[in-house]
Amino acid sequence: MRGRSTEQERIGGLLADGRRGNSGALLLHGEAGIGKSALLDWAAGQAGDARVLRVEGIESEMELAYGGLHQLFLPVLDLVDGLPPAQAAALRAVFGLTADEVRDSFTVGLAVLTMLSEAAADGPLLCLVDDAQWVDQPSVDMLTFAARRLRAEGVVMLFAVRDGAPGATVKGLPGLLVEGLDRTAAAELLTGLPPYAADRVLEEAGGNPLALIELSAALTPAQRAGRLGPLALPETAAALRGRIQDGFLEQVGRLPEAARLVLLVAAADDTGSLGTVLEAARELGADVEDLEPAERAGLVVLSGELVRFRHPLVRYAAYRSAPLARRIAAHRALAGALGEAGQPHRRAWHLAAAATGPDEGVAEELERVAEWAGNRQAMASASAAYERAAQLTADRDLRARRLVQAARKAADAGQDERCGALADQVPLPLADQEVAADFARARAVVELGYRSPAAAARILLDSADATGAAHPGATASLLVDAVHAAYSGGDAALMAEVAARAPELPVLAVPALLFGGGAPDVPGALAALRPLVAATDATGTGSAGAGADAPGVMERLMTGIHCLLAGDHPTARRVALGAVAHCRDQGISGWLPTTLDLLVRTELALGRHEEATARATEALRLAEYYDLAHRASHLRAALALPAAVRGEEEQVRALTEEALGYARPRGVGRAAADALWARGLLELGLGRAQAALDELAAARREIGHPLLCLPLLPDLVEAAVRAGRPERAAQAAGVLDEWAGALDRPALGALAARCRALTGPDGSAEEHFTAALALHGDGVGVGDGNAFDRARTALLYGEWLRRLRRQLDAREQLRAALDGFEALGARPWAERARSELGAAGGETVLTTRQDGPISLLSPQEREVVRLAATGASNREIAAQLFLSPRTVGHHLYRAFPKLGIGSRTELAALLAA
Numbered sequence: 001m002r003g004r005s006t007e008q009e010r011i012g013g014l015l016a017d018g019r020r021g022n023s024g025a026l027l028l029h030g031e032a033g034i035g036k037s038a039l040l041d042w043a044a045g046q047a048g049d050a051r052v053l054r055v056e057g058i059e060s061e062m063e064l065a066y067g068g069l070h071q072l073f074l075p076v077l078d079l080v081d082g083l084p085p086a087q088a089a090a091l092r093a094v095f096g097l098t099a100d101e102v103r104d105s106f107t108v109g110l111a112v113l114t115m116l117s118e119a120a121a122d123g124p125l126l127c128l129v130d131d132a133q134w135v136d137q138p139s140v141d142m143l144t145f146a147a148r149r150l151r152a153e154g155v156v157m158l159f160a161v162r163d164g165a166p167g168a169t170v171k172g173l174p175g176l177l178v179e180g181l182d183r184t185a186a187a188e189l190l191t192g193l194p195p196y197a198a199d200r201v202l203e204e205a206g207g208n209p210l211a212l213i214e215l216s217a218a219l220t221p222a223q224r225a226g227r228l229g230p231l232a233l234p235e236t237a238a239a240l241r242g243r244i245q246d247g248f249l250e251q252v253g254r255l256p257e258a259a260r261l262v263l264l265v266a267a268a269d270d271t272g273s274l275g276t277v278l279e280a281a282r283e284l285g286a287d288v289e290d291l292e293p294a295e296r297a298g299l300v301v302l303s304g305e306l307v308r309f310r311h312p313l314v315r316y317a318a319y320r321s322a323p324l325a326r327r328i329a330a331h332r333a334l335a336g337a338l339g340e341a342g343q344p345h346r347r348a349w350h351l352a353a354a355a356t357g358p359d360e361g362v363a364e365e366l367e368r369v370a371e372w373a374g375n376r377q378a379m380a381s382a383s384a385a386y387e388r389a390a391q392l393t394a395d396r397d398l399r400a401r402r403l404v405q406a407a408r409k410a411a412d413a414g415q416d417e418r419c420g421a422l423a424d425q426v427p428l429p430l431a432d433q434e435v436a437a438d439f440a441r442a443r444a445v446v447e448l449g450y451r452s453p454a455a456a457a458r459i460l461l462d463s464a465d466a467t468g469a470a471h472p473g474a475t476a477s478l479l480v481d482a483v484h485a486a487y488s489g490g491d492a493a494l495m496a497e498v499a500a501r502a503p504e505l506p507v508l509a510v511p512a513l514l515f516g517g518g519a520p521d522v523p524g525a526l527a528a529l530r531p532l533v534a535a536t537d538a539t540g541t542g543s544a545g546a547g548a549d550a551p552g553v554m555e556r557l558m559t560g561i562h563c564l565l566a567g568d569h570p571t572a573r574r575v576a577l578g579a580v581a582h583c584r585d586q587g588i589s590g591w592l593p594t595t596l597d598l599l600v601r602t603e604l605a606l607g608r609h610e611e612a613t614a615r616a617t618e619a620l621r622l623a624e625y626y627d628l629a630h631r632a633s634h635l636r637a638a639l640a641l642p643a644a645v646r647g648e649e650e651q652v653r654a655l656t657e658e659a660l661g662y663a664r665p666r667g668v669g670r671a672a673a674d675a676l677w678a679r680g681l682l683e684l685g686l687g688r689a690q691a692a693l694d695e696l697a698a699a700r701r702e703i704g705h706p707l708l709c710l711p712l713l714p715d716l717v718e719a720a721v722r723a724g725r726p727e728r729a730a731q732a733a734g735v736l737d738e739w740a741g742a743l744d745r746p747a748l749g750a751l752a753a754r755c756r757a758l759t760g761p762d763g764s765a766e767e768h769f770t771a772a773l774a775l776h777g778d779g780v781g782v783g784d785g786n787a788f789d790r791a792r793t794a795l796l797y798g799e800w801l802r803r804l805r806r807q808l809d810a811r812e813q814l815r816a817a818l819d820g821f822e823a824l825g826a827r828p829w830a831e832r833a834r835s836e837l838g839a840a841g842g843e844t845v846l847t848t849r850q851d852g853p854i855s856l857l858s859p860q861e862r863e864v865v866r867l868a869a870t871g872a873s874n875r876e877i878a879a880q881l882f883l884s885p886r887t888v889g890h891h892l893y894r895a896f897p898k899l900g901i902g903s904r905t906e907l908a909a910l911l912a913a
Helices: 005-019 036-046 067-082 085-094 105-119 137-147 183-190 195-205 209-217 240-253 257-268 274-283 288-296 312-320 324-340 344-354 360-375 379-391 396-412 416-424 433-450 453-470 472-488 492-499 506-515 522-539 553-565 569-586 589-605 609-625 629-645 649-666 669-685 689-703 710-722 726-743 746-759 762-776 787-803 807-824 827-839 852-856 859-869 874-881 885-899 904-912
Strands: 024-030 051-056 125-130 155-162 175-177 300-302 307-309
Touching: 005 024, 005 036, 005 125, 005 155, 024 036, 036 051, 036 125, 036 155, 051 067, 067 085, 067 105, 067 125, 067 137, 085 105, 105 125, 105 137, 105 155, 105 874, 105 885, 125 137, 137 155, 137 379, 183 195, 183 209, 195 209, 240 257, 240 312, 257 274, 257 288, 257 307, 257 312, 257 324, 274 288, 274 324, 288 300, 307 312, 324 344, 344 360, 344 379, 360 379, 360 396, 379 396, 379 416, 396 416, 396 433, 396 589, 416 433, 433 453, 433 472, 433 629, 453 472, 453 492, 472 492, 472 506, 472 553, 472 669, 492 506, 506 522, 506 553, 522 553, 522 569, 522 726, 553 569, 553 589, 569 589, 589 609, 589 629, 609 629, 629 649, 629 669, 649 669, 669 689, 669 710, 669 827, 689 710, 710 726, 710 746, 726 746, 746 762, 746 787, 762 787, 787 807, 787 827, 807 827, 859 874, 859 885, 859 904, 874 885, 885 904
Parallel strands: 024 155, 024 175, 051 125, 125 155
Antiparallel strands: 300 307
């Protein structure tokens, strides 16, 4: 390991942390042959008494769902029996040990997390994932899911990935670029070469360790002696991989024919099982003794059960050096061996690799593989299987259907860019209108994800018009998708146009009645909303007991959005929680950031700022992981709103600049409006009224329709009053009052009453302020209660009372406002309340946050503590928060001293107090 002190220090630090019971993960990346695998080998050698699990990606088998995960856990599969029943069942299903479906991909992720924790129960655990770009995407997703949540289990995970190689994507982990060796370290690998030959090898290898070794080994005796001129090696460096590959090809080519045949079978196989390789090789006339020359040459390492190539490029050389006919024969032999071993999914992929043209029988087997993978939430693998099935399909219409399915599964996996690439391959026109509808959805996913929400809505609307009455189910689904895209753009007129196509559908009746021509029919819209809410309540997450007519993710999303528009925030939150659970239950992770975004909006509407921040942070991480730029813009704007309440000016500026940079050029009106609203709220809290008014007025212009911008109108009214623009305040207050009366929700009524107090005559102000406070309730968890809104009303009321010199009454309201703001961490608002309270002669010393010592905990510790106080076990808490049981225990261990307690039994009493 010459010249690798930096890398060794980083890995050694992780291993040391692992011995102390801490967990960590690292992604090693760099070019082929740069030494990533050697670093993993070094880590394994340094592991000491730690258990080591290892998986190596294989390019030819990277579409086999969960194959990498199965290979990693093969030595510890007995631990599955000790997992919680749901997790154990999920792992058995994805490993093909049972025929069960997997309803929730997050259960698989949690099972992986628990497996790693259990494997480390008796000491540290080192997990090595080599050539991760060739491990199947579902396995990579689950392993990175676990790696990001490991904390205190003593698990170290090292991933190695080749830069620039197509294949699985590893995201969200800290990375370390492995670069070439410096000249001194590189020269130490070339002992025995004369200076001239060594210099030429050093120049061509460019510091790549594998190139140094292989190029020097490939020199002829004459070249090693340095007796040839400058042209003995190329004048310019060839492609490194090509030069190294030539060296490996030469070594493989020197082997006896039978040895090359067994190596070919091993290269085509992904299991690493010596028994499977030999069974297939025997079909081709070779056997175990034929491996001896390859083993002696150091090309493979054998054990009683496994065969492992010395380097991935050796595998590549063994495979590519064989003629096409031999490669086809190897795949057919493996298909036969795997079929007899009861592994139909591996068999199907080998049959596909052996196909040289359209083959409907193999295509049908691959379609069954796709269905199998989809039922186990392996959407990326399902997409790949549909794509390969399409490639083997001669019938044009059937090929189109399979390509559309591949595109839709790619969208469900969050692979929007790949979804677009697959959609581009679909042969047009499409004769089947249902396939055409699915095709439109795939195109709209890409349009919404990267370009224009309005254009996405138009694609769906046009497809719905073309589908017509012959396929009412497909038409309705297209229209619901279209109205959602229009809502994302903040385009009420487009929402009305879409809804007008089928106003008899409850999910479209609501926007038709609210945004259609003429006066809005609010009672009719609320009546249409009730059965939508009842349907989502009746089916829960959409799994157990849900029939074919159960609402899907889009119906749940639109129901929650309609509840928000109607001002029914508690119901909107309940629907949003069901939508999130539905996505997790069905494994449609590509939609999870969108449903979480809806949940964030409901948390914000209820004044639950910490919860909104936590949910939005999780959703933004997922959106970035899946490259969902459109959804990320919404989430950044949502994150900026609670940051504005807290007065975090730098954070608000950064989040809103990025959100606006994406949203404005593409017409994502709602994200742009939310970003500007956050800026206006920040300015208002900091006392810069005119700047606040400018930002809030701009936010209102982004979406236009009064109902869509209703939540920001109270801020606009206050900013206009403080900026000395009473006419603008009165206009906005009138709009708010009109909609509050129509919707008849207490929270909205409270805000309307507050705005009437600000804009009306002083003689009626007190009546409106007291009415507003009554409608707010206690502001904490009661009905529509919003503690931030209540504190703001108390502040404005107290300011008004102080101007009338009613100091005692003013102090009561200002003290309530100050306590409310401090409990929420709303620093600029608390400072304003403190200043007013001091001017009224009140005590202004800092108060203690209402939640007492619980405020000392991190958000994660707080959630763990609250669940532990209910009597939930560590495993139950882990399942709810997607942590390992050991991490839960670690959080409790850290939380107890902060809370001044020593056991779980004291938690309930502490939190109640």
